[in-house]
Amino acid sequence: MAEPVDVPIAYLELQVERPPVLTNLDPIPKDLGRMGAALGLADNATTGGFMGHEYSLAETVVPAGGDWLDAARAVLAESRILVVNAPAEAILALADLPEAQGALIFNASAEDEALREADCRANLLHTMPSYAMRADALMQFLVSRRWTDLVMITGQRDPDRAFAQALRDSATKFGARIRAEKEWDMSSDMRRNIGQEFPLFTQDFPSHHVMLAADETNDFAPYLEFHAWEPRPVAGSAGARPDAWSDRVEAYGAAQLQLRFKRLADRPMGAVDYAAWAAVRSVGEAVTRTGTADPADLRDYILGDEFELAAFKGAAITYRDWNGQMRQPIPIATRTALVAMAPMPGFLHQVSTLDTMGRDRPETECTAFD
Incomplete structure (x- = not known):
């Protein structure tokens, strides 16, 4: 026993x-x-x-x-x-x-x-x-669909900036392009002005496949869909969102x-x-x-x-x-459906395909585990 x-x-x-x-x-x-x-x-x-x-x-x-x-x-x-x-x-x-x-x-x-x-x-x-794992999961999905021309709107809080940087790094890593970025002014009252503010705010973005949102506290990202100047999918902190679950x-x-x-x-x-x-x-x-x-x-x-x-x-x-x-694995989901489960097919690794998301062993700065 x-x-x-x-x-x-x-x-x-x-x-x-x-x-x-x-x-x-x-x-x-x-x-x-x-x-x-x-x-x-x-x-x-x-x-x-x-x-x-x-x-x-x-x-x-x-x-x-x-x-x-x-x-x-x-x-x-x-x-x-x-x-x-x-x-x-x-x-x-x-x-x-x-x-x-x-x-x-x-x-x-x-x-x-x-x-x-x-x-x-x-x-x-x-x-x-980590933010990097979530960003890599999303970028693998976008690249696998050949949606590689991106624009991004970021918030002003520390988590927003951290996720935005992870998205930039991931775009570089997987060969996508963030063609333009804007920072959203948090002082706006989204419930009152959304129909007027977002079309004007996004009007001068270059042509793109997907609009990224780095807004981890949901200040504005949930309102991006159907309110931007161009009718494009939204991904990141809203729309197609990568997350632990x-x-x-x-x-x-x-x-x-x-x-x-x-x-x-x-x-x-x-x-x-x-x-x-x-x-x-x-x-x-x-x-x-x-x-x-x-x-x-x-x-x-x-x-x-x-x-x-x-x-x-x-x-x-x-x-x-x-x-x-x-x-x-990182699920990428909308509010109503699972879009994909990363890592995506075709993204290979010599040890584990899960290590295609986030910092790999050769890239790590961590020394405490040596």
């Missing part, structure tokens, strides 16, 4: 002040991420119950302006395995705590490239894809995952939910295979060649051993 193993997992969230939403029809769930971790715990318990593995999940939510590091120290005193939903700077501060050395921390929300590159940490793995994914057993999540949370699964679920399930898979809850042993196994996770995307999920990023 297998030895009993207690696996305490902590979910740690830092709430942030969000800008006002443009419509009450699309509220941001208050339990985004937490419900994904809860479903992962339930899935772990199914297998763990047969093997004597006892999983628990303690949730800690720090309000905006609260003492993040004090809360993090308290969590680390109880658990050495953490799933974190917080901005990049908060995650980095957590990973650098003396109490966090030797812990296993999963980033389930921050897409910043620096966390996987110059600011990477050996105790930090990433289940949320979409509730439009149904193949590969995903419909069953979507149903179980809907029963648990009474809403569709979001990208942060999926990343938190994948983090908890990665722990469960590693505990099942190793029979231990030691964070160092689990980390070594997760980063090793034997680790695989069935994650409802049509490919076995593994982790990059040079920066801790979870390899994963």
Whole structure:
């Protein structure tokens, strides 16, 4: 009989002040991420119950302006395995705590490239894809359709600028052209002026196949379709959107995952939910295979060649051993349908086609995993 193993997992969230939403029809769930971790715990318990593995999940939510590091120290005193939903700077501060050395921390929300590159940490793995992975997924799709003449509208917030830069880099990488860019003035009231503002704003764009939007807080991107001067598809932060997850994914057993999540949370699964679920399930898979809850042993196994996770995307999920990023297909979806699942056919790689999205081993600036 297998030895009993207690696996305490902590979910740690830092709430942030969000800008006002443009419509009450699309509220941001208050339990985004937490419900994904809860479903992962339930899935772990199914297998763990047969093997004597006892999983628990303690949730800690720090309000905006609260003492993040004090809360993090308290969590680390109880658990050495953490799933974190917080901005990049908060995650980095957590990973650098003396109490966090030797812990296993999963980033389930921050897409910043620096966390996987110059600011990477050996105790930090990433289940949320980076901006570069999302941009590469979208650019592969556009190039595969030969929609290579692009224009782009960017927002003024830091996430908008980060995604815009990732789109520029990806266009260069895959041979597309961003022929013109404009920055949207956030002071405009989109609900009142959209019909007048957008046609004029986009009138002087050169001829293009697709209009890209880098607007990660949905200040203007949802209103681009059918309001631009030229009738062109929209992609990026709206229209055809690449993301960690979409509730439009149904193949590969995903419909069953979507149903179980809907029963648990009474809403569709979001990208942060999926990343938190994948983090908890990665722990469960590693505990099942190793029979231990030691964070160092689990980390070594997760980063090793034997680790695989069935994650409802049509490919076995593994982790990059040079920066801790979870390899994963990226769905590209509209609000009503799945458009594609990247990587696209024809984009080859000597190790894994999943490594055609994001920074590859020869390009990495991360040295913490050497």
